[in-house]
Amino acid sequence: xxxxxLFPNLAKSEPKGNVFTSIFDDNLAxxxxxxxxxxxxxxxxDTTSVLxxxxxxxxxxxxxxxxxxxxxxxxxTVFLWxxxxxxxxLTMGASFNPIGLNIKVESDSTVESLKQAQAELNTNNYTVxxxxxxxxxxxxxxxxxxxxxxxxxxxxxxxKNSLESDIEDLYEDLALALSMAQDKLDxxxxxxxxxxRSDGTLTSEYVFKDATISYIEGKLAESDDPALKGALxxxxxxxxxxxxxxxxxxxxxxxxxxxxxxxxxxxxxxDNFTIISKIKSERQEWSDIITEIDEITKQVDPLYNSAIExxxxxxxxNFDSKNKTISLDGVTKTDDxxxxxLIANLLDALEExxxxxxxxxxxxxxxxxxxxxxxxQFRVEFKIQEGEDSRDKQVSIAEELEETEEEEVKVxxxxxxxxxxxxx
Amino acid sequence: xxxxKNKIETFLALxxxxxxxxxxxxxxxxxxxxxxxxNDLTDSLISINESIRDMSDEISSATLxxxxxxxxxxxxxxxxxxxxxDLTSLTRAFDEFEVSNNFSNSPFFISSISYGKSSASDDxxxxxxxxxxxxxxxxxxxxxxxxxxxxxxxLDSGIRLMxxxxxxxxxxxxxDQENFMSYNLDLNAYFQN
Numbered sequence: 001x002x003x004x005x006l007f008p009n010l011a012k013s014e015p016k017g018n019v020f021t022s023i024f025d026d027n028l029a030x031x032x033x034x035x036x037x038x039x040x041x042x043x044x045x046d047t048t049s050v051l052x053x054x055x056x057x058x059x060x061x062x063x064x065x066x067x068x069x070x071x072x073x074x075x076x077t078v079f080l081w082x083x084x085x086x087x088x089x090l091t092m093g094a095s096f097n098p099i100g101l102n103i104k105v106e107s108d109s110t111v112e113s114l115k116q117a118q119a120e121l122n123t124n125n126y127t128v129x130x131x132x133x134x135x136x137x138x139x140x141x142x143x144x145x146x147x148x149x150x151x152x153x154x155x156x157x158x159x160k161n162s163l164e165s166d167i168e169d170l171y172e173d174l175a176l177a178l179s180m181a182q183d184k185l186d187x188x189x190x191x192x193x194x195x196x197r198s199d200g201t202l203t204s205e206y207v208f209k210d211a212t213i214s215y216i217e218g219k220l221a222e223s224d225d226p227a228l229k230g231a232l233x234x235x236x237x238x239x240x241x242x243x244x245x246x247x248x249x250x251x252x253x254x255x256x257x258x259x260x261x262x263x264x265x266x267x268x269x270x271d272n273f274t275i276i277s278k279i280k281s282e283r284q285e286w287s288d289i290i291t292e293i294d295e296i297t298k299q300v301d302p303l304y305n306s307a308i309e310x311x312x313x314x315x316x317x318n319f320d321s322k323n324k325t326i327s328l329d330g331v332t333k334t335d336d337x338x339x340x341x342l343i344a345n346l347l348d349a350l351e352e353x354x355x356x357x358x359x360x361x362x363x364x365x366x367x368x369x370x371x372x373x374x375x376x377q378f379r380v381e382f383k384i385q386e387g388e389d390s391r392d393k394q395v396s397i398a399e400e401l402e403e404t405e406e407e408e409v410k411v412x413x414x415x416x417x418x419x420x421x422x423x424x
Numbered sequence: 425x426x427x428x429k430n431k432i433e434t435f436l437a438l439x440x441x442x443x444x445x446x447x448x449x450x451x452x453x454x455x456x457x458x459x460x461x462x463n464d465l466t467d468s469l470i471s472i473n474e475s476i477r478d479m480s481d482e483i484s485s486a487t488l489x490x491x492x493x494x495x496x497x498x499x500x501x502x503x504x505x506x507x508x509x510d511l512t513s514l515t516r517a518f519d520e521f522e523v524s525n526n527f528s529n530s531p532f533f534i535s536s537i538s539y540g541k542s543s544a545s546d547d548x549x550x551x552x553x554x555x556x557x558x559x560x561x562x563x564x565x566x567x568x569x570x571x572x573x574x575x576x577x578x579l580d581s582g583i584r585l586m587x588x589x590x591x592x593x594x595x596x597x598x599x600d601q602e603n604f605m606s607y608n609l610d611l612n613a614y615f616q617n
Contacts (some may be wrong), residue, residue: 038615067427067430067491069430069434069438070429070430070431070432070433070434070435070437071433073431073433073434073437073438074433074434074436074437074440074541076437076439077437077438077441077444078440079445080441080444081440081443081447084444084447084448084451086521087451088451091455092451092454092455092458103455103458103459103462104458106462107458107461107462107465110465110466110469111464111465113469114465114468114469114472117469117472117473117476118472120476121476121479122474124476124479124483125479127483128479128482128486129484131486131487131489131490132486132489134490134493134494135489135490135493138493138496138497138579141578141579142578142579142580144578145520145575145578145579145580145581146580148571148575152571154564154568162448183445191468191472192468193464193468194464194465194468197461222590227487227490227492272501272505272616273497273501275505275550275614276504276505276577276585276614278549279550279577279585279587279614280577280585281586283574283587283588284587285569285574286570286574286588286591287567287571287574288607290567290570313595314595315594315595316592316593316594316595317591317592318590318592318593319588319590319591319592320589320590321587321588321589322589322590357573362555364468414532415611
């Protein structure tokens with residue numbers, strides 16, 4: 001028989017948890033049954049546990065509720081998606097703007113306002129530019145006329161002195177008018193740094209240009225303002241505007257440049273001055289033609305128009321502007337018999353001129369006039385040259401003669417020639 | 425079964441939430457982009473409207489100048505490019521040139537002027553009045569008259585717009601009158617159609 005323990009095992013180990021966590025602890029209950037001290041105590045008080053055996057869940061008939069977290073979460077997410085899509089549509093997708101939140105519609109509206117404002121600004125700039133250019137054109141007319149008078153050989157020195165100061169003043173005025181027009185034309189025609197978001201592939205520059213043209217056309221439908229017409233014509237002629245802007249008014253402009261500008265301005269605006277300018281440009285300046293014929297004749301016959309009787313003399317000129325033809329009647333008088341050579345040289349010289357082409361003379365007649373030498377009548381017919389003529393590129397008579405002289409010198413140095421090459 | 429469904433729903437919800445985040449980010453970025461764009465447009469609009477206001481004085485000044493110029497041009501236009509043939513003014517102008525250039529040492533004498541029947545130009549933009557003239561003059565005055573015709577049509581000079589159609593010059597020298605030329609000119613004077 002085992003010896004009875006002096007001190008019974010009052011507590012084998014510290015019970016885990018507390019009374020609340022261990023109220024249904026069966027093991028602890030069994031241990032308590034084994035504890036003599038506790039048993040004795042319990043016998044004196046109560047033989048049963050505080051709560052009794054742990055009730056079985058099944059026996060309570062409690063049904064475990066299924067978790068709905070996933071479903072709720074999904075519903076919330078879908079709801080948020082819905083909100084976002086609605087918000088996105090109302091702020092950027094919709095074509096209406098009920099509460100002023102649609103940023104796209106607001107932007108589009110601002111773009112329209114901006115196009116209208118820029119069109120108005122462009123119209124103002126181009127109208128002012130046209131008005132200055134009109135002034136330029138008017139001053140240029142007077143300037144060019146006075147310049148012509150000044151350069152005319154028929155103007156006296158007193159008249160020239162008076163014209164000189166007028167020309168200087170007029171030039172300053174026209175340069176100022178052109179410079180002011182340039183300032184206006186040089187302004188940006190579309191807002192700086194703004195790139196319009198359009199559905200198509202149109203550039204901002206095109207969008208604002210189109211808006212400006214529509215704006216001016218709308219204004220013209222209301223009133224037939226010539227300045228607005230001019231502004232529209234300028235706006236449609238970008239190349240001419242670029243040419244105008246590129247002009248340097250600080251340096252001296254030639255008369256040809258001024259004339260060309262006036263003519264181009266007149267051609268784009270299409271008024272009575274356009275017609276005048278067109279007639280002027282088509283007008284043949286016969287004095288230049290006669291001067292050229294004189295120069296060419298002098299080249300062939302150095303005595304022409306001099307105090308000494310020349311070999312070539314003309315009896316009549318006939319100029320026809322409609323057909324742009326010229327016919328010259330004349331006679332060559334020589335001591336030797338080289339009348340035909342002289343006429344041939346004249347024909348070549350006329351052909352080589354950049355003013356004439358298709359020079360023809362097919363019949364040559366010569367007669368002897370006794371002691372006075374030989375005489376040959378001629379009638380040369382040719383046209384006023386339009387465009388380029390390959391025959392212009394040939395060496396001129398004068399150069400040809402010089403070259404021949406040089407060759408003669410060389411020939412005489414190298415080996416004596418039997419006959420001279422030159423006709424002279 | 426419920427647990428699996430729950431898990432699937434949770435997973436799907438998470439996936440949608442992720443998509444929502446990405447989509448929301450894109451949309452917010454796009455909105456902010458448009459917002460800045462609209463602000464730029466508004467700033468530009470304000471600036472342009474200011475420029476328009478600033479131009480008012482310049483427009484008034486340029487318009488006044490333009491009106492003056494137009495008035496001068498229109499009055500000059502009736503001289504150089506009239507609305508009718510205006511033969512009398514043209515005849516007087518030729519006579520005036522003759523008087524001011526006819527001198528004993530350098531004569532200029534118009535022996536005849538014949539006006540033809542006017543016709544419309546090919547493009548019907550203007551009308552042409554043909555003129556035939558017979559003139560005897562010195563060589564200097566011949567060139568001077570050519571210059572007169574060739575520089576006509578300027579507002580400044582007020583000479584009727586003309587051109588030379590045909591020149592026929594007889595250069596046979598008269599022993600008594602050296603450099604004396606007689607010539608026939610076919611001129612065209614222009615007027616509005």
